Amino acid sequence: MRRNLVLSAAFAIALSCASAAFAQQTVPAAGDSAVQQDPKAEQASHKMSEYLTQKFGVAREKAQTIASAVMTSASKYSLPPALLLAIISIESRFKETARGPNHAxxxxQVVPSAHKSLVRNIDLTDPEDNIEAxxxxxxxxxxxAQGDVDAALKSYGGSRAYAEKVSLRARTFEPAAAAEPASAAGK
Structure with missing residues (x-):
């Protein structure tokens, strides 16, 4: 019982922090993003979208939208882009209309009932809104979790196994999410 109270309190704190951060920030309009103005970030976004198209068969325009949203949110929340891509690949396999348990x-796979104040007026099937949320x-x-990625992932996905799976998958996305090209020889 005490453990459940502690977990509930930790969840409430995390939710209030996320809600406050989301409420204070707005997603820049297309073309206004600082990510799009930074040549390295633009290059990383392009590289990432190409990777999503080639490796996962994501349509080019959709891959560009996802890559741009990942880079924007990663920058805004100081999160590794590879981590966000790993979560997306595990949670939805890059399908923006994916539905899961608890109406994720x-x-x-954002659960609206768990994050009511955070997702009140957004379309969770919109890639930019969903990645932002x-x-x-x-x-x-x-x-x-005071910066502990594994603890944060455990809270996000509900288990240690989920956290391990995301961490492993993130490693496969690191080359695609890097700001510098792996090799200029192929160009």
Whole structure:
């Protein structure tokens, strides 16, 4: 019983941190993003979208939208882009209309009932909105876990096995999420 109270309190703190962070920040309009103005981030976004198209068969335009949203949210919440991509690949396999248990919705499988104040007026099937919300939630968990990525992932996905799976998958996305190209020889 005490453990449940502690977990409930930790969840409430994480949710309030995520809600506050989300409420204070707005997603820049297309073309206004600082990510799009930074040549390295633009290059990383392009590289990431190409990777999603080639490796996962994501349509080019959709891959560009996802890559841009990942880079924006990663920058905004100080999260590794590879970590966000890993969560998306595990949670939805890059399908923005994915539905899961407890009405989990979208790319990062955000559960509306668990994050009511955070997702009140957004479309969770919109990739940018979903990645923003999922990143804010993960950031809240990271804050409450004092930067412990494994603890934050455990809170996000509900188990240690989930945290391990995401961490392993994130390693496969690291080359695609890097700001510098792996090799300029192929160009």
């Amino acid at each position: 919705t979208g790319l990062m 999922g990143s804010a939630i993960l950031h809240g968990y990271m804050t409450s």
